Amino acid sequence: MPPTRLDAIQVYRWTLALRRAAALFEAQRFADLYFGPEEQLDADRFPGFRPAVLYWVATAERERLTHTLLLSVAGLTLDDLPAVAPAVVRYQADFVEDCRVLWEHLQPTLPFRPALDVAALGEISSLPSDWLARFNAATVLARQQPAAEATWATWCELSLVARAAQSAETIRAALVLAELDARLDLPVLVERIAPAFGQQLTDFFFTQVLKGIADAPRATGERLGRNGVFAEHDLSKTHLQPLQGLLGLVGAWLGGPPLVVETHIRTCSFQTQTQVVLAAEGRDPALGRHLCTLCAAFDQSTLDAVLPRWLAPRSRLHASLGRGADACRFTAEFGVRRS
Numbered sequence: 001m002p003p004t005r006l007d008a009i010q011v012y013r014w015t016l017a018l019r020r021a022a023a024l025f026e027a028q029r030f031a032d033l034y035f036g037p038e039e040q041l042d043a044d045r046f047p048g049f050r051p052a053v054l055y056w057v058a059t060a061e062r063e064r065l066t067h068t069l070l071l072s073v074a075g076l077t078l079d080d081l082p083a084v085a086p087a088v089v090r091y092q093a094d095f096v097e098d099c100r101v102l103w104e105h106l107q108p109t110l111p112f113r114p115a116l117d118v119a120a121l122g123e124i125s126s127l128p129s130d131w132l133a134r135f136n137a138a139t140v141l142a143r144q145q146p147a148a149e150a151t152w153a154t155w156c157e158l159s160l161v162a163r164a165a166q167s168a169e170t171i172r173a174a175l176v177l178a179e180l181d182a183r184l185d186l187p188v189l190v191e192r193i194a195p196a197f198g199q200q201l202t203d204f205f206f207t208q209v210l211k212g213i214a215d216a217p218r219a220t221g222e223r224l225g226r227n228g229v230f231a232e233h234d235l236s237k238t239h240l241q242p243l244q245g246l247l248g249l250v251g252a253w254l255g256g257p258p259l260v261v262e263t264h265i266r267t268c269s270f271q272t273q274t275q276v277v278l279a280a281e282g283r284d285p286a287l288g289r290h291l292c293t294l295c296a297a298f299d300q301s302t303l304d305a306v307l308p309r310w311l312a313p314r315s316r317l318h319a320s321l322g323r324g325a326d327a328c329r330f331t332a333e334f335g336v337r338r339s
Helices: 013-026 030-035 049-074 084-109 118-122 131-144 149-183 186-212 217-231 242-253 269-280 285-306
Strands: 235-237 259-265 314-319 328-334
Touching (some): 013 030, 013 084, 013 149, 013 217, 030 217, 049 186, 049 285, 084 269, 118 149, 131 149, 131 186, 149 269, 149 285, 186 285, 269 285, 285 314
Antiparallel strands (some): 259 328, 314 328
16 A cells, blocks of 8 residues: 555555455456345455445444534534634545545556546535435446446445545544533533434434435345445454354343354544544544444444344443554343343
């Protein structure tokens, strides 16, 4: 990888995603390329363009909610923090320049070589209002002409648009963290918004995104939930066979320990970009730990939304990159006996 301003391994895994997508294109595995594998991935693989783009969209909304909810509970708006907007432009320019360098490095390995519109990428400060219409149009191309250059170029562009929006919102959230920490009791604010954060992000996905997807929304949601995270993170997770899971749940119901699924996440672009911005602003990079509190709230909210209550799911965050660990370690427990 060429030199970049930000840590390429932590921040720019979209380059690895596109390399893996190119391999699927060359093998003419178009169903996996655009729609993703049906099975749950238990290794670091490309999840498919549709799950990948939706993951970047969802995480852009995650970062937007971080700063809007914090400001709301503090009784402020972005207009009350005039230093934030120009700072977002400065830090986002570094991200876009890195994307330009990495795109030039990556192009020779791709099946086609569409130009990267650097100026257009630099203008993205949030999710475009028409992103869902573009997503649905790109899906039609994937169905009708999967091997066409236009289809490949459309999905590459949509991927970078969503990822750039995520970056801009991450930077904005980091700057808001810095401003609020200087003015108020930030840990208290974060704890106050955590339940609403998890619920609103879950609602965004189920009430806005999935309802707007024209092509197989249920299957799309399932594949995003199982594998979308692989677009952005290096991780590993427990993979249970159905019979093993059933036996574990029965054991839990009979008074044994709960069934536990464990996830280790070794890269986090949110945390890396947040820490870079905080350090540049002269603030404590460890303030990024507050993102971990919100991430844990969202994980629990997601389990509650997608699983039946009789499974009694419980998410636990045991360690995290934002709190100095080498990886984030989540467990999801099922069959937990409530006291």
